[in-house]
Amino acid sequence: MIRLDGVGQVFDGREGRVTALEEIDLHVRPNEFVTLIGRSGCGKSTLLRLIAGLLPPTSGTVTVAGDRVTGPRRDVSFMFQRPALLPWRSVLSNVMLPIEIDSGGTEQRQSRSRAAYRDRAHDLLDLVGLKGFERRLPHELSGGMQQRVSLCRSLIRDPQVMLMDEPFSALDALTRTELSEELQRIKMELATTIVFVTHSIEEAVVLADRVVVLTPRPGRLREIVDIDIPRPRSLGQNAHLTEVAQISGLLHGLLAEKSAADIRPVDEVRP
């Protein structure tokens, strides 16, 4: 579904060149849930923006559904850390924004009628427990509810690919657990490929079919870890707590490798 071949990204910043990503080869299969972890500044957001077509790579190629990515695509949605809702629009009209932008004069290009999309928006809001909030303005909602609206907005075009950049990291622990469960439920109902960035190792394990670990500066593929724990999984009550803990420990080791390598010789000196 998503293919990155030798992708690299170099930024010309004020303090010289920054190599954000180097030699990334990655293949995300259709309908797969991939989470991406790495230290902050290692290029996770940059990688998502490359797939989204918001940024052209300085080297290598990105393809989505067999086509080379040259700009944002209608079937790829992007969800941010913050809800990014337009404050003057009601909940419903925020969810409808992508459809409104599509129509921009050429109504025929849409696969469904505006009314059908409106029904779809209502269904989505219902699905995330926001029935009855359609006419509210964003500032009247809690952070978790706002992020749910943002989730509905990223689903309204029936995307083949959803790119999510730390979408739950600004929320409190409880809301975060709820939303990650809702996301899994939605994922099971809809056939979408998801690339999900997080800096929480547990979240990465609970959500993913595969976890991709990036190295810091420059970001390279460190490891790809398969997660075989049966679904549904939960961050809260969890029948598979030990497995999650085990893999989390492994990932933690991968992320902290440098310091671990510094310590090891000292340990080995001991008899």
Add this chain to the structure above:
Amino acid sequence: MTKRSWLTTSPTAAVLLPILGLIGAIALWWLATIVFSIESYLLPTPGDVVRTLADQPAYLLRETGISFLETIEGFLLAIVIGVPIALLIVRSVILERLVYPLLLMVNAIPKIAVAPLLVVWMGFGQWPKVVMVLLMCFFPIVISTAQGMKSTPAELVELLRSLNASRTQEFFKLRLRYAMPQIFTGLKVAISLAVIGSVIAEFVGATQGLGYVIQQSGASADTALAFAAITLLSIMSIILFYGLVLLEHLFLPWAQETR
């Protein structure tokens, strides 16, 4: 304790207190004219002013209407010219560098110094007045619009990009809408300046309008008439200001909560 909290929290008190303040000020004014027995050509009593207003309502209302029209015309003209200029400035750094210092210089000119020149250029009709109002309001409108247009959060711009929105959509659906509260802040500053502008213009080479009435009453020492005209000007200014506040509440209900 309870009394105090009523005075600070009750909506009735929020309306009553300013009225009380106004009545108090008028009472003091009246008292001063009596206690110090001030001549009425120096300081008329509130009663004198009200009598003047009641004696020639049609005349004063017509002059008010003339000043009002000049103010509104100049204000609207400032929006029509100022907003596009602000948009161009935001669009192009070159234009900003080219035009911005010029705007600052024009703004630095004491406007009253230009009033006689406007009469020379445009005669005695209403045009020099409208242009004076335009000069007064132009700057705050340009500055607030430009600032508003620059304040769009990067994440919202990125969102519209990711949705493949065109530049035009990005402008109308996001940037302009997001700038509206700041544009309104500029408009509220501008509308008070607009009233001042119309009066200044009517001081010079005018034959009608409240500014002209004030100037004439000064010449004939009819202080009560001057006070009546000033009262009408204040009322006009307040009505215009709260008209804008009302529009803001109607069209930007989200703005009070979000910022």
